[in-house]
Amino acid sequence: MSTVQGLLERVVPGSSGKFVIEQKSTAGEDFFELDQLGEKVVIRGNNPISIAVGLNWYLKYHAGIHLSWNNMVAKLPDALPPVLHRERHETASAYRYDFNYCTFSYTMAFWDWARWEQELDWMALHGINLSLALVGTDAVWRNVLFRLGYSKEEVNEFVAGPAFQAWWLMNNLEGWGGPNTDSWYEGRIALQKKILKRMREYGIHPVLPGYSGMLPHNAKEKLGVNVADPGKWCGYNRPAFLQPTDARFQEIADLYYKEMNRLFGKADFYSMDPFHEGGNVAGVDLDAAGKAIWQAMKKNSRNAAWVIQAWGANPRSAMIRNLPEGDMLVLDLYSESRPQWGDPESSWYRKNGFDGHQWLYCMLLNYGGNVGLHGKMQHVIDGYYKAAGSPFGKSLKGIGMTMEGSENNPVMYELLCELPWRSSAFSKDEWLKGYISARYGKCTPRLWEAWVLLGNSIYNCPPRSTQQGTHESIFCTRPSLEAYQASSWSEMSDYYRPHDVIRAAALLLEEAEELKGNNNFEYDLIDITRQAVAEKGRLIYKVIRAAYEAQDKPLLRQASDRFLKLLLLQDRLLATRPEFKVGNWIGQARRLGGTPAEKDWLEWNARVQVTTWGNRQAADGGGLHDYAHKEWNGLLKDFYYLRWKTWLDRLNLLPDHDPAADIDYYSLEEPWTLQHAPYSSVKEGDCVETAKAVQRLLSEETENIR
Structure with missing residues (x-):
């Protein structure tokens, strides 16, 4: 059974025989087509993700079915609603990204494989082809620190517990929520292998955590290395930052990547976020730091790109401006409110944008996994087309969902994921009619008014x-x-x-x-x-x-x-x-x-x-x-x-x-x-x-x- 047929059987059990799935490998932009062959609906695309988007489009706009994160199984009528005219959608967005570090703690800290499988299906249906993949990184670090001579007790003081690992991996804190058990680590390794296997079957590129220079705060005493002290974060000691000029930087980076490769294989994208959210950079040669992190990544995987979050002062221009274009992808984390791509109206305006590097228009939307309705519906639409039409649009490579917590506000995520597949700007009211009809199966005057x-x-x-x-x-x-x-x-x-x-x-x-x-x-x-x-x-x-x-x-x-x-x-x-x-x-x-x-x-x-x-x-x-x-x-x-x-x-x-x-x-x-x-x-x-x-x-x- 093909990847898409497996998806079909999970979301619409018994229906795979009612569809004709055609994969047409072509050069150029991702696309999907909806067509009809007798009583069967044809879904055609250039890869499994494009086909999955086509399936979701058919379910929404032809069958009146909305698959949401908590509603991932649908029932179709015996006779499928026909596609009366061939319908084609293309996207110039090379990447459609998913997840913030925080999502892995605020929402996904305790997910098992059943919940992850459901999420991966949702991601495919919504066109995601690039995704942060943090599960099991704690096991990588445990093994690296063992090889550096740290004891089990010392490892436990460094690695954070399940609900707080996002901030540990962003270099904000150490150890809080731990110590983790041996069985926890082994379970994370097994789960990550399943996640990565399904991602690769779909064609979703995993973004694995790379080496950013992070070490336990006592690394100077323990390892005899030259480190910078990034200070504190909300009362917690931050991990130390290994100076890029230290002779052991590349050695420790090599050790990290070898362990990551051994457990989870190589990737084409790695995420590194040094000095996140106010980290002190005093005494750090930022240009050298950027080059050291980039060189370690390229040595491990020569075709890899560095994925970095634009948040506050990060990424520092001095750290990224001398890196080769094409080797970095910047997530403009809060594009809907504080864009950094070069919008002069933004409170986080960067005159030079991301110094020529490729970037993604991202919607943050949710903080802390808080419960509540919220969004900038029309502005998200307008902001995307504004960015695409700006001088910085030539380096815009797609969209991203960068929410701190998910499982909320489904209307906003649905809207963002459709943006790349629509050829021109549109109004939220125009879009809402289709959303309501798909979500509830009909759009009555009262539903519309609400x-x-x-x-x-x-x-x-x-x-x-x-x-x-x-x-x-x-x-x-x-x-x-x-x-x-x-x-x-x-x-x-x-x-x-x-x-x-x-x-x-x-x-x-x-x-x-x-x-x-x-x-x-x-x-x-x-x-x-x-x-x-x-x-x-x-x-x-x-x-x-x-x-x-x-x-x-x-x-x-x-x-x-x-x-x-x-x-x-x-x-x-x-x-x-x-x-x-x-x-x-x-x-x-x-x-x-x-x-x-x-x-x-x-x-x-x-x-x-x-x-x-x-x-x-x-x-x-x-x-x-x-x-x-x-x-x-x-x-x-x-x-x-x-x-x-x-x-x-x-x-x-x-x-x-x-x-x-x-x-x-x-x-x-x-x-x-x-x-x-x-x-x-x-x-x-x-x-x-x-x-x-x-x-x-x-x-x-x-x-x-x-």
Whole structure:
């Protein structure tokens, strides 16, 4: 069975005989065609990925079926809707990239092969042909350090735990979340081999982590090498940076690549991100550093290209400008908000772009894996065509999804992945009609009205906004009289009318009886209703503040009780979908453990990441608390409720100052991270009936606020 036929049988079981798959190897741009041969639909393309995109296009725009990350199995009618006229799509985008380092921690830290296989199918269907592949890098480093003379205990102090490896691999921290078990390492090796095998079958180029000069912070004493100290990151010691002029740089790089090759084979793309997010470069010859990293990579794989993230000051121009063009691919990580490709209107404007190097237009969208609706729908479209038509467009080689956390906002990822396959600019409203019809099987007036409201409000964040992801739920913030955003660096602002979201949720509910059982619809119904409840919570919070400032004790008590009731109502609503349950996240972690102790360690990783993130110093002093907050069933009831009730009970005593100043929030939070009380990962309650009950209460709250 061919790779595409295997995909067909997984996503549309029993249907491969209804299609004719034709691979036409041709020079030039990637393409797919849809055609008809008798009763069979023909899908033609120049490689498996192009054919998979053609299959997805047919399912969406001919059969009314939308395959999403949590809805990857479809049922086709006995007679396929025919392709009445041959349809052809081409793309000039050589690369369509997937993943941020952070995605591997915020979303994928505990995925097994079944979940990875599903994701790889999704990637193929959406045209991804270049993907970061980090799984198992911890095992590479373990073996390299053993060969350098480090003990098992020393390795454990360096390699981070499963939920925090992204920041370790970006040279931000050491050891946090560990020590990892021997069985963990072996499991990661086996999983990565399966991932890479499927990627190569599809023709997805893996981007493996290359050697960037990282070493444990005690490398000078242990190895006698010359290192630079990049400083601290949010309270954590960064790994040391091996100076490029040190005689052992190439030796250690060779050792690293040999171990990577032995376990996972060579690649044509390697990712290296030295000095990420504020790393100190004092005393480092940046030109020499870039050349040393590049030379080590090319020595290992002569046709390889260096993939690097454009974030903040990185990549430093001095490090990349003297490297050969064609040997570097820059991910403009936050193109939709802070493009660095050369847009003079950007707050991160780089006059020379990426110094002639090839680059990708990327959408970051999500930070911390936070739950919430968000996007710049029309701006993402316009920004892509603006970049392509600019003087820097000649080095633009495609698009990339660089979200910190996935499994959210499916509409935005669908939009971005279609951009390369559409020949000219288009409007979001024009595109939304097709999206709705595919997602739900039809586009009714009420569904259309709901999505227009969303598209013109919460999915219409202003182009120049640098807001880091979703408009964060007030329920997830540490309470105070100045509570607004949950994470330290959100930069969020009130750019839409909350009542537009509340109205959109009500409109979806009006279609619920007709669409009951439609998985895509029911997911969206709960997600959009969840957003409406969060909006209502923020409105009631404003009443709490006003009542306190007026010293109106009865109103303060009433508003406080309403707020807590709404928070628990949100918990009940989200229990109806497994995607919004902390039990799903914790369950993934525990299932990977082979012993009770290993299960508990993995659960601790899972719990800490979504709450305090770090130890006290990192959470409070470093600002990392709630960075990866999640509006999830279980967390709302047992974690966020405790914080809010503690603060509200003290506020209702009408003190002369904000009681938040007297509350040690970390001491309230840490005990939850150490618990092992079970949480269910299966849905509880009927989502439509629960949404109806929630909407009734929202209507009552609206009257109360008025």
